[in-house]
Amino acid sequence: MSHLFFLYFAGVIVATSILVVALRNPVYSALSLLIMFFHVAGLYVTLHAEFLAAVQIIVYAGAILVLYLFVVMLLNVKRDERYHVQAPAAAFLGLVLLTEVVLLVSQRAYQTAPAGLPAADQAGNTETIGEVLYSTYLFPFEVASLILLVAMIGAIILAKKNIDEC
Amino acid sequence: MIPVSYYLVLSAIVFLTGLVGVLVRRNIIVILLSVELMLNATNINFVAFSHYFNNVAGQVFVFFTLTVAAAEVAVGLAIIIALYRSKSSINVDEFQLLKW
Structure with missing residues (x-):
């Protein structure tokens, strides 16, 4: 069950964070970042950080993202923009680093869950x-x-x- | 119990997406949004490790990351507004004041 929740939250987080980078309209990028913030808050709840989940929604979604939307609408730039010329280099760098991270983390040393968690805080x-x-x-x-x-x-x-x- | 490495992979993917976004996009607002993605990836790491070592210090550090993110957004957006006033553009390729 917890795996199911984690897979849902992780899938939505990855998909929306890719959308933030890929979408051309800055308003759509900001809105998909909003969805990502909500799902990160859900991930915090599954990690028993309920207060941080609330703070994440209040501060990130409520304050920071609204500031972004204000500036996007204030500047009102609707020009169609292409990706930067260094896009192939950036994609290559990203792929190399991603495979490196996945290889590192899939080593056996990191595979085991920590043994014997101490008792959870009573407070x-x-x-x-x-x-x-x-x-x-x-x-x-x-x-x-x-x-x-x-x-x-x-x-x-x-x-x-x-x-x-x- | 989900292994902590799953969270590491998730936060690495989000961080790299932000990194590629900073390099790929020309719109400076989206570049700032990508920096937010990277900060969120570190937050996921902090909270995951805080949960797995049952140590609340990781969650406290998320607060400091949040503070830095808020300060970065406020100052960054003010700089963007000032740049837009002088250049009438938010394309990073046109901000070449330091290049000659």
């Missing part, structure tokens, strides 16, 4: 993440907020029409 998923985030990773958490502040100021300054006007 809920969200509670555990909160405890670790605000104790062990408190300093990186603060740095992350600083990164968001810098990004916010940078985006405002960069997208402003004329800085001298203000």
Whole structure:
């Protein structure tokens, strides 16, 4: 049963991520990325990361993708575009790396599932993440907020029409 | 129980799709979308390993990846808007300010 769920989610994730790259209209690319985000969230649920699944949908699908769609519609570029001239080289590189990864992972050393998982946490998923985030990773958490502040100021300054006007 | 290598293969495929997308596309918005694909592939890896080693630190790191992705999108889209104002195009081949 879990294999069935994994195969469904993995299949849809791979198909939509290929569509993101292959579709010519940026709006369609963004929408197939939306489907991919939802299925990645489903994969997180099967991995018992329910809180991350919710965050994935809220932040990625709700905030980041809407920002993309805003910019696509703001710029309103509907020109038919061809692929870049380096497409054959890129496809070759991708195929070589893919076969390499599949060969590496299919080695016997990686094949076995980890033996004897420790007992699952008694606390809920969200509670555990909160405890670790605000104790062990408190300093990186603060740095992350600083990164968001810098990004916010940078985006405002960069997208402003004329800085001298203000 | 699904072996962790399945998740590794899945995230490798998604990552390589993003990589090929960055190299193949000319539309700079789709290039940023492909970078999002690559970030999502790393997130799948983080969560899979966090589940298999029963260690919540992997899920915490997904939060930091999420932060970086949000910052990257905000700054990247602002740069795209600024470029579009000066060049009236979002084709990466026309952004050659550093080339002479």
